[in-house]
Amino acid sequence: MLTDRQLFILQAIIDNYIQSAEPIGSRSISKSDGMSYSPATIRNEMADLEELGFLEKPHSSSGRIPSEKGYRHYVDHLLLPHRLSKKEIQNVRSLFAEKILEAEQVVKQSATILSDLTSYASIVLGPEVFESKLKHVQIIPLNAQAAVAILVTDTGHVENHTVTLPESLNSTDLEKIANILNDRLEGVPLYKLQEKIYKEVAGLLKQHVNSFHDAFRFTEETLQKSKQEKVFYGGKTNLLSQPEFKDIEKVKMIFEILEQDHTVHELLKPEQDGLVIRIGQENNYEAFEDCSIISATYSFDGKPVGTIGIVGPTRMEYPRVIGLIQHLSKGLSDALTNLYTSGN
Amino acid sequence: MLTDRQLFILQAIIDNYIQSAEPIGSRSISKSDGMSYSPATIRNEMADLEELGFLEKPHSSSGRIPSEKGYRHYVDHLLLPHRLSKKEIQNVRSLFAEKILEAEQVVKQSATILSDLTSYASIVLGPEVFESKLKHVQIIPLNAQAAVAILVTDTGHVENHTVTLPESLNSTDLEKIANILNDRLEGVPLYKLQEKIYKEVAGLLKQHVNSFHDAFRFTEETLQKSKQEKVFYGGKTNLLSQPEFKDIEKVKMIFEILEQDHTVHELLKPEQDGLVIRIGQENNYEAFEDCSIISATYSFDGKPVGTIGIVGPTRMEYPRVIGLIQHLSKGLSDALTNLYTSGN
DNA sequence: ATTTAGCACTCGTTTATCAAGAGTGCTAAC
DNA sequence: GTTAGCACTCTTGATAAACGAGTGCTAAAT
Numbered sequence A, B: 001m002l003t004d005r006q007l008f009i010l011q012a013i014i015d016n017y018i019q020s021a022e023p024i025g026s027r028s029i030s031k032s033d034g035m036s037y038s039p040a041t042i043r044n045e046m047a048d049l050e051e052l053g054f055l056e057k058p059h060s061s062s063g064r065i066p067s068e069k070g071y072r073h074y075v076d077h078l079l080l081p082h083r084l085s086k087k088e089i090q091n092v093r094s095l096f097a098e099k100i101l102e103a104e105q106v107v108k109q110s111a112t113i114l115s116d117l118t119s120y121a122s123i124v125l126g127p128e129v130f131e132s133k134l135k136h137v138q139i140i141p142l143n144a145q146a147a148v149a150i151l152v153t154d155t156g157h158v159e160n161h162t163v164t165l166p167e168s169l170n171s172t173d174l175e176k177i178a179n180i181l182n183d184r185l186e187g188v189p190l191y192k193l194q195e196k197i198y199k200e201v202a203g204l205l206k207q208h209v210n211s212f213h214d215a216f217r218f219t220e221e222t223l224q225k226s227k228q229e230k231v232f233y234g235g236k237t238n239l240l241s242q243p244e245f246k247d248i249e250k251v252k253m254i255f256e257i258l259e260q261d262h263t264v265h266e267l268l269k270p271e272q273d274g275l276v277i278r279i280g281q282e283n284n285y286e287a288f289e290d291c292s293i294i295s296a297t298y299s300f301d302g303k304p305v306g307t308i309g310i311v312g313p314t315r316m317e318y319p320r321v322i323g324l325i326q327h328l329s330k331g332l333s334d335a336l337t338n339l340y341t342s343g344n
Numbered sequence C: 001a002t003t004t005a006g007c008a009c010t011c012g013t014t015t016a017t018c019a020a021g022a023g024t025g026c027t028a029a030c
Numbered sequence D: 001g002t003t004a005g006c007a008c009t010c011t012t013g014a015t016a017a018a019c020g021a022g023t024g025c026t027a028a029a030t
Helices: A004-020 A026-030 A039-051 A068-078 A086-097 A103-117 A171-185 A190-208 A212-227 A236-241 A248-258 A261-268 A318-340 B004-020 B026-030 B039-051 B068-078 B086-097 B103-117 B171-185 B190-208 B212-227 B236-241 B248-258 B261-268 B318-340
Strands: A121-125 A134-141 A146-153 A158-164 A231-234 A275-279 A291-300 A303-313 B121-125 B134-141 B146-153 B158-164 B231-234 B275-279 B291-300 B303-313
Touching: A004 A026, A004 A039, A004 A068, A026 A039, A068 A275, A068 A318, A086 A103, A086 A318, A103 A121, A103 A231, A103 A303, A103 A318, A121 A236, A121 A261, A134 A171, A134 B134, A146 A212, A146 B146, A158 A212, A158 B146, A158 B158, A171 A190, A190 A212, A231 A261, A236 A248, A236 B248, A248 A261, A248 B236, A248 B248, A261 A291, A261 A303, A275 A318, A291 A318, A303 A318, B004 B026, B004 B039, B004 B068, B026 B039, B068 B275, B068 B318, B086 B103, B086 B318, B103 B121, B103 B231, B103 B303, B103 B318, B121 B236, B121 B261, B134 B171, B146 B212, B158 B212, B171 B190, B190 B212, B231 B261, B236 B248, B248 B261, B261 B291, B261 B303, B275 B318, B291 B318, B303 B318
Parallel strands: none
Antiparallel strands: A121 A231, A121 A303, A134 A146, A146 A158, A275 A291, A291 A303, B121 B231, B121 B303, B134 B146, B146 B158, B275 B291, B291 B303
16 A cells, blocks of 8 residues: 555656656655655655556656556546636536537537647547437438438437439338338337337338338438447647657557547447546557547436547646546536427 | 750659659669660759759758759649559449449548548548539427428438527428428529528518518528538548658648648639649648649539549659549549439 | 769768766665 | 765767768860
């Protein structure tokens, strides 16, 4: 177990290092607020902390930098939740104050604000429309071979997909299909839609539509599309300002991964709700061994529907970023929920 | 006027420099194919070409690199249109072979292919939906205060916008509005929509709907959104592989500009149809003084609706990129046009 | 009149050396 | 348990020397 003094020193070193990005020496720690020991004493403690794995030395006679274990301990036990500055609060507030009606807009802007307020890159996943309920189906024929199928959910989300029309379907068939679907499926959550179609609507369709099988493929294709979660980015360029990414090769590897939606998913997808902090190697990607990712889920109507996260160097301003993310994910959840529930 | 030999040398230098990214010396030119003069002769010619402004020296005793004027002359007079390799042709063909039905998909994939085949960053604007014609309007109430308005065009493009409902509009009003709009506006190109509403539909609405003024704001908001052109990117990370962008500061400036849709517009927007090549300072952005941008418009039904372009270092593989872009913009135009015209 | 060989010169790049400075670890004194 | 002192380590920056690629110019060759 670490002594209080060790904890204090560890904290001071990490706080300092987060600011300066340079190895911290015993002298500067001995001069920091509330520390009343000489550099020599600090040095002894630092040697112990290094032996315990909380600190590292870039080379034998340099100052110390935090190890991943050090950051982990800092994050888990030392970090005091940071109060947002007035400016930050104002910024976030103004985002949610405007009555923006489209979920996608709110989510996009959250990404932008998050990256503007930090010097890191922000990523937002979602919101998933899986839980939301079908409000309306519309099928609009464009010409003899193609039609646009449109789904609208109770959250105002619109999904559309252009499909080829089987020869066998004529425009009265389309109308019939749309009518049947609307009749039977309004209020059904999207994730149950496919099942419901098979179990309850198939028979009906069969009666009224000549080639009901073709009609299925058609609805399936449209549903498929709504499953993909969207990804929004903000301020990727910010990372280039961080001294740890002055090496182009490193940045390249990071950006390559961030360019692919599916790996971004893996990076951010939380295995639990609430705040998740992944430091360095905890990210399981070599390119991200010098990065930390902080993410939090946001909810609609109590159920998590997406993730808001930030990517920065392991030397991240954890207290501030954590405060911001918590605040934003809360705000985002409230905004989404307020927009579309309880008849409001 | 330049002699044939000077032109030949200029071309050889540029071809070489595009490959190697290093200043070219007289010796290496004298050994290139079809050149039968000694280094000393070449040196004399090179000195002349420098005096004429086609070449530059990074420092007094180094080899030559092309100046912007040099590139310009190369592009305008020397460059022989490059045949695409079989692999490239195949790649592009396979893109347009699949019957993708959504314009946005095709456009996105074009960006991806373009950046995959080059080592540069691709950008695609559009397609504009301005010329396309209204097929259907739908208004779907979500709750007492909000509704989703949906526009579908004859090209299968769907635009949706969530709007607040004025207290004064009830759901029968909404139906009426939608019916009136559909009746009167089907087939009208989007860019004429607003005008048409005011001139021809206003009166009708006034008769049937209590607060017709509110109804307008509503349609306007939705139209507004469809005006923004979309921007797709591909392979921005590629730029990091180019030796001229090993300097983080440069890359940062470039990426910052590429992150803003409106500056990207300015960079790519062609003042004429067809192929446009902007070399270095011709881009009018300081950050892009070492970049060239090659872009071409693509069309729907004969009218230009978007731009496909590529951003790379001034030392760009002009012949290949030009070949590719021409091929792609042609393919893109054909694909779009075939998808939605002549009842096909 | 061209072309080219020869050569001195320039300038960037690399390598080695050195001094300065920051920081450590250890010992011995407090 | 704490700290002053000091030798030692390692990075950083500056300076200089050696190297090499490439030039410009002159004078000879074609």
